[in-house]
Amino acid sequence: MSERGPCTDTNCDNEIKELYQCHCCLKRVCLTHLIEHVGIRKQNKQRLNNLRYELNTGINTLNLIVEEKLFIIKREQNLIEQAKQLVDTSNSTIDELQNSIEQINLTILSNRPDITNEVEISENDKHSTSINHNVLNNISSNENMEFDK
Structure with a gap:
């Protein structure tokens, strides 16, 4: 349900207009600014989704790098243990x-x-x-x- 009055958006003139409650900011705004608010919210939601995707991609890439490093470390620790055994064995x-x-x-x-x-x-x-x-x-x-x- 709409009511009449001045739009509360700071960019709007002070004319009396049909007002609608914006579900984003809960302010009473004219139809033009209601549409603008919804558009901004959609853009922000898309940007958040893109950032989450980018962060998730980064996490997965870093996880692969860490797993590879851990594998290399285990292999190198094994090399150290084998070398220590050779040092300790008199018949090497x-x-x-x-x-x-x-x-x-x-x-x-x-x-x-x-x-x-x-x-x-x-x-x-x-x-x-x-x-x-x-x-x-x-x-x-x-x-x-x-x-x-």
């Missing part, structure tokens, strides 16, 4: 130890692209790759300084 072969060293060094390199250039062939054994650990220590020290700031 040279090939097993070299293979484990190579896998660990490759894993370190895959996690630390900033030290890729510091890989060098060991002078004692052409089949073994080693990492310049002084570089690793310097990088770790620099990172600790950054965290202390």
